Amino acid sequence: MVSVLTRKLLRDLARSGGTLSAVAVIAAAGAACLVAFVSSLANLEHARDDYYASARMADFWVDLRKCPVEDVRRAAARIEGVADIRARIGWSAVLDVEGTTMPVNAMILSLPSDPANAIAGIVMKKGSAFSAGARNQTILSDKFARARSLGPGDTLTAVAGGQRRTLVVTGTADSPEFIYLVSPGSIAEDPATYGVLYVKHDFAEDMFGFEGACNGIVGLLTPEGERDVRGVLERLSRELAPFGVLNAYARKDQFSAQMIDGELQQLGTTSVLLPAVFFGIAAMVLNILMTRLAEKQRTVVGTLKAIGYGDGRLVRHFLLFGAVTGLAGGALGSLAGVWMTAGMTRLYRFYFTFPDLSSRVAPAVVAGACALSAVFAILGSLQGLRRVLRLHPAEAMRPQSPPSASQTFAERLPFIGRRLGFRWRMVLRNLDRHRARALIAVISAAFGASILLLAFGFLDSIGAIVDFQYRKVLRSDYRLTFDSEADDGALGEVRDLPGVVRAEPVLSVVCTFASRSETKRGTITGIGGGAELLVPRDADGCVVAVPPAGLLMADRMAGALGLRTGDRVTVTPSRGGRRPVDVRVAGTIRSSVGMAVYASRDWLNRILNERDVLNGVEVLFQSGADDTLRREFLSSVVERPGIGTVTDIAREKRALRRQMDGALAGSVIVMVLFAGVIFFGVTLNGTLVSLEERRREAATLLVMGYSDAEVGALFLRETLLVNLVGALFGVPLGVFGLHFFMATVQTDAFSFSAELRPESVLYTLLTALSFVFACHAVTRRILARLDWRESLNVRE
């Protein structure tokens, strides 16, 4: 049989439905975030680990100029820590697609004739692996094949290393090496313009003249080797130095792995922070409600105590009140979390290529979310509970003494005090009377506003980055890279191509920068003195001239190395003689994107003991050129020997924009929604509690001749003031959050700065206020339904 107290609990819960629902919804947002982020983190991690294990993801990579495979094997065998290696040949290629205005690039990678169990191997998606017959077979990366509508049996023409080859597609596959695949130099994926072409190793040997040689190593480490990756790579680089080591890096520095690790790290941070904010706010709001409930039920509690109910039963009764609310929020949030997990998984499936990424939610995560929600709710109920326990039966059954009021600090101020009308005085004194409640509302509004600001800040930062990079720094229409270093003769040839208005040489060299405290890898971009197509600028958009000698370093890079203008840094280029050079940091630029290091091309050539060498060209194309001219240009480029890649800058910009917008749109909508839950939930709760306490006051004013709108406005002033103050505090909190989050997406390869337009602060405040006004509409409806006659004689 249901006990009397349980019946009371159920009826009290039903009666407080409106206010408790608002708390439950805030807790639900916390539980939803927890379930969604923790599940997505687990799913992504699980999918990655499974994939890495099943397809033997490499632990390290070494890029070489050219090295006999036997030497590679011998060197690897000599070095402790290396478990296994695979020598391969990799080459960038341009695909000759007839009649296209869109350049298509690819990376050719060699695989053993039987690719099963190869290190950094593939997982077949469609068709079959290589067959014994023809040598010119290729397996395409699946996403690229789908984007270009290619499948088994189709053919394509690749131009690489000065060779033109027609390849027959045998199948499509994915690889753990390219879970996130972008063309070199870009950060946005565009599968229609970039893919991987796996070819038989002997075919690659033949095509590139690499008989018995390779230009890349992928390898696995022993457990001991994993503990000293850096040492293993250093030893391996030393052993292979005579063959020209261009780059040697561990899995943590591999681009695709880095992107996934970054995402996992962000998920990890968010899965703690966001639920904590929501559960915290739910607990604070429940604190208001339970304290009010304790006041309201004074007489009931007194009577129950008087007739012999012990403290233990009453504690259980009131704790259940909070726990039920928390559990309801947890359950509701878990459902939403399952839905959110599915949405996030869809997004991850779109950007990351996993053979099996499912949207699983472990029962333990749901149980944990519900339990945490209940625990926070119980914590929020404790203060109310303390009041219940402190009540002495005799005292509890007497009506409470009338509330006292006094002038507030603001009213005593000589200038403001006199100007305040009674309405504002009422607002200030009410807030003063319920300081804890006001503080909770301010804190909640601050968090709500900071979430809004974060959402707008993300949009601003991405917008600023795209604008900065593609409108100010990179002003070319096409970027050409060469297979190997070329000279000014190549530049002249590019200038003569149809449609080219201007062509500027670029020499990019991957280097190791060693300061006294730190060592980092980066790329020095050598440009000409009067460069107009690749223009270093500081964060304010001002052009910064490249010094005739020394480096112009992004402040983030300089900061990471602990360097300042005038300091010296040891640079070891991965090309040329690869001898370390001590160079001067001639200046730093406040860069909003990337870890760029610029230098004069002539100076860089001198460092490399070269003359007039370049490995890329930025091209300005005829404005308003038609497709015929573009087709002509592209086919001429493909014909030219030594071309590595051709990039359409406008398309790259569009791809980046599309990807960022796609990834951000969902997050921004969810964040605005969550902020709305906080503002709406907390404000509605505060107003409902306030209305309940001041029902007679409202009824009296209505009877005196005040309209619904005028009485509503009294409550609105209070919520507006509290929310506005909170939102103002939320602005710096949001700015801090924005910097914090942007810092978590920073890697050695690139970094974003947090950007915030002043109008976004205004939008944050306006959105916050719009939630308050939406809530006010509900208050107005409640006021319109208020039974004045009954309320007039309510004892407060």
Add this chain to the structure above:
Amino acid sequence: MPIDPERSSDDDDAFVRLENVTRTFPMGEVDVRVLRGVTASIPRGCVTAIVGESGSGKTTLLNLIGGIDRPSDGRVIVGGTDLVKLSDRELTFFRRNRVGFVFQLYNLIATLTARENVMTAAELVADAATPDEALSLVGLDGFGDHFPGQLSGGQQQRVSIARAIAKRPELLLCDEPTGALDRETGVRILALLQTLNERQGVTIVLITHSRPIAALAHRVLSLEDGIVRSVRDSKNPKRAEELEW
């Protein structure tokens, strides 16, 4: 202003006319008829007491006269205005400009001082008395800065009356104004109301369940089970100080 007791209750000088007024409240599955065809009038410039047992419909009748509630049937005409025909907005203006209310539990706003409480009413109309004038009229000079929590029950009721009269209303509706006060304080409040009626000519309707208190009224309407059982007019009502209850 004493009235002629010989005149009927629907005389021409009536400030309030109630014509066959009924009021039914739905209470769960049944409808409760609280007023069952009340026809009565309240003379202008007089004190009228409505007496009756608890549940007789006194407060419901006062609410209808004050435009807080609408009758289920019948007409309520106050100062020539048929309240039944007014929209919610017009009823708000009616209460704002023509009626003052005094409540049993004073209904002061705890966070406002006495002066500010009066100001809530004074600023609703153009030719209102200043809060200090109104407080002075109820004998509360010097108490303007006190909060309700710092005043006695009698003083709080005086503030409530000051708030009601600050608008210079034609009609003052008082619901058990001494119900929460001791006798001595109650007498002072009633004397104040009597003085306001005599000096300012305000029409006062007073609800009380105490028949001795009704003795200060020029007209007494006795309500029983939602109908007017008797109307008694008095040429020389008692002074508040003479009342015993």
